[in-house]
Amino acid sequence: MISVLENMDRCIGCSACAQRCPIQCISMADDHEGFLVPHIDAGRCHDCGLCRKVCPVLKADAETSESNQATDYPRAWAAWSLDDTVRLESSSGGLFSLLAESCLSRGGTVFGAAFDQDFMVRHIGIEQPSELDSLRRSKYVQSDINRCYKEAERLLKEQKPVLFSGTGCQIAGLKTFLGKPYPELLTVDLACYGVPSPKVWSLYLEDMKKRFKSEIESISFRDKKNGWKNYCMHIRFRNGRSYRDAAVKDTFFIGFGKNLFSRKCCYSCQFRHPHTRADLTLADFWGAEELGIVHGQDDKGISLVIANTARGQAALEDIRDRCFLKETSFQEAAAKNPRLTVSAPMPRARTLFFKDLNSGMHFSALKRKYMNRFVQNLKLMARRMLGSGMVDRLRKLIRG
Template identity: 40%
Template sequence: MIADEEGFLRPLVEEDACSGCALCEKTCPPLTGRASDKRANPNVFAGWHKDPEIRAKSSSGGAFSALAQSILADGGVVVGAAFSEKNEVAHICIEHPGDLDRLRRSKYVQSRIDGTFQATRTFLEQGRRVLFVGTPCQIAGLTSYLDDDPDTLFTVDFICHGVPSPELFRCYLEWLENRFGQSLDAFNFRDKRQGWQNVMASVRVGDGKQSLLKGPLNSYYHGFVAGVSLRPSCYECRHMNYPRPSDLTLGDFWGIGEVEPFPFPEQTTRGISLLLANSEKGDSLLHKAAPKLVLVERTREEAQRRNIHLQRPAKRPAARDTFYGKVAQSGFAGVETVLRLPLKRRAVQWVKENIHPDVVKRLRRMAR
């Protein structure tokens, strides 16, 4: 996999080394168009981890951690996306609960698969249970590569808005370092200090301080949400809908309680996971993790109401056509103004970032 001119990783065939077996073409999901054999009508749950600390450290309700803990407890392996020391995002394999935090939390950038497909095959051949987490297209790629769906492999994808390029993220971090005048030790896309629904990123800089990224400092995320920085294939994604490619799908349960009353409204500031059990293996994985989770059955209608990416991919905005050309020319500074929110949304964002959600709620109640 090598970076293209926009910095997205793409497969490149080394013609000199190619034996012409065409295995790459036979296993490439977009080329084979192989359909998933998972459920067209998955079982839907809302859920959250019973341990408040784990939940606070997770993007949504911490469902991933409960699934991973149940696999690791049985001597299995968990494969997912982690930050490297250089703040690059790549898939790694972990075998000990102490390493779980490296996989926790969403990283809104394309993750390098490196050798994890091959490693997964080796672990499965050794008879070990493997939990592999990735974007829907990564899961489709893995199952196609393995050409098998052994009982010991559990695949988990998530509702996916799409991925920006690793090069854009690198430029963004460089730009932030200039703004802070210090090197960045750690980046968190989902800092929940201002509540789950108020998605905010934060950085830890050289002096150990964890700073929330407000206003223009969070423009990478605003551009991601607006869909201006996604991989071209994300706008044509074929894995959004049902049947999903994985045994279990995770997401944020945005809009919980909007279709039918949700009996735990006090939980909505802490993070609620959406879980779709897409196969019997998905059911059994959930069953094993259930002692660590609170699970509430919900409907597909409610799951889809605010999670548009269970129905269709992100729309490609006109600004996408020139976006990466500007990045190549002038780095993140060249696109920072493109990524800025329109004036009206900037005002709403300011309130979200600077006034605690509980205060906003109280003011709304008083206004009524």
């Protein structure tokens, strides 16, 4: 079988190869873990090599391991939107929405991840502020880029403003796909824990629909009813029922937190800082209070915004009057957010998990075996006891 990469475990699924192929002989299809991978029609392929030329993984291999950032960057800020509605409706502090509004107001197009009618995650381009909510909030599932690179290229060639947002690897894919800089392009990536399998997500959704005996009306991975720090999975069903559970207790989040079903390439991501290709990076600013960067917070959400280029910084200047911004050191912020710079290790249970899943183990059995809420609660309790010094006190008591 012909393939773009020798080792397909390294493929990020960006589909730059499929979108660039001049004779459309590459199609994207699910692999056995539910992630999109390219399939080349060997009978039609002319071996022109364009697919390899636009592959961000091969491009990153060919580059030095040095950071490609200018010496003035990265610069980091704690930030949030001054509009409370936007802030509360966003995962962190709502900086993405401000950047998107700024692009839309100039007649531009914003690309980002939205749910489709089945609540699977796909990239789309929007041109109206009324469509912005569909891109808002993190969807912790790998998004299908679709034909968005091609569409962005068409707009950029017409000198229209484009904001393209996505994970670091998706932005790297866009950049190699385009092959040259465009003055009207602003790219935004996210600190990324890893992208979970769409196949596992669809099993979770089926399980929820069965449990609540209804189709789904809406989903938020980052509901802030109990605050930004205690964010919840919130699913509303068409029959009027609703499910809201803390991320630390929700089955899907437990698996995500264990990094059980992220794409294989995520465990050795080539596109984290300092290798990001984006102008701006957005993240949750966990620990901003402990660092003394902000005081007396209201738990509505704090973004960490990192300018990686002068263009990124200029975009921040554009929205300055609509957000709170306080500069901090990148090193300090990154120390509180390890996923900015370091990939999570692959858990040993991952291989067995997908083996069980593909051998037909029922989702309820997978839940019991790998995403057990009871075990998770015990771990949480133990962590809290450790944190409060209770274990030490108990030990001292036992020793007398």
